[in-house]
Amino acid sequence: PAGLYHLKIYDKLWDLIMELTHVDGENKGKILLFALSTCGWCKQLREFIEDLNVEFDYIYVDLTEGDERDEAVNEVSKYNENLSFPTLVINDKDVVMGYEPDEVKMLLNIWFIRLV
Numbered sequence: 001p002a003g004l005y006h007l008k009i010y011d012k013l014w015d016l017i018m019e020l021t022h023v024d025g026e027n028k029g030k031i032l033l034f035a036l037s038t039c040g041w042c043k044q045l046r047e048f049i050e051d052l053n054v055e056f057d058y059i060y061v062d063l064t065e066g067d068e069r070d071e072a073v074n075e076v077s078k079y080n081e082n083l084s085f086p087t088l089v090i091n092d093k094d095v096v097m098g099y100e101p102d103e104v105k106m107l108l109n110i111w112f113i114r115l116v
Contacts (some may be wrong), residue, residue: 020057031056032078034087041099042086
């Protein structure tokens, strides 16, 4: 789909750390969704954010391997020590664990969903 692309995150030595999928939309800050490809709540949250027409990145942690998986798990654990999914991180400080659409809208200062 338009506005969907992969973003590769590299460290200072140009080693691949994590490959994120980017979804275009309105910029509401840095939004990163850690999800599992088999998780129904993860899918619902990803689709909810897409419906908000908000720009964000996501990664399916279960589809990663080796160092990339280690880095993804390390990143999730910085924000959610239980390593539960979905984990949504907004601007590196606000964290939403699980499917909590009202909390997401509040943190993004969105009070309604625009229907197209």
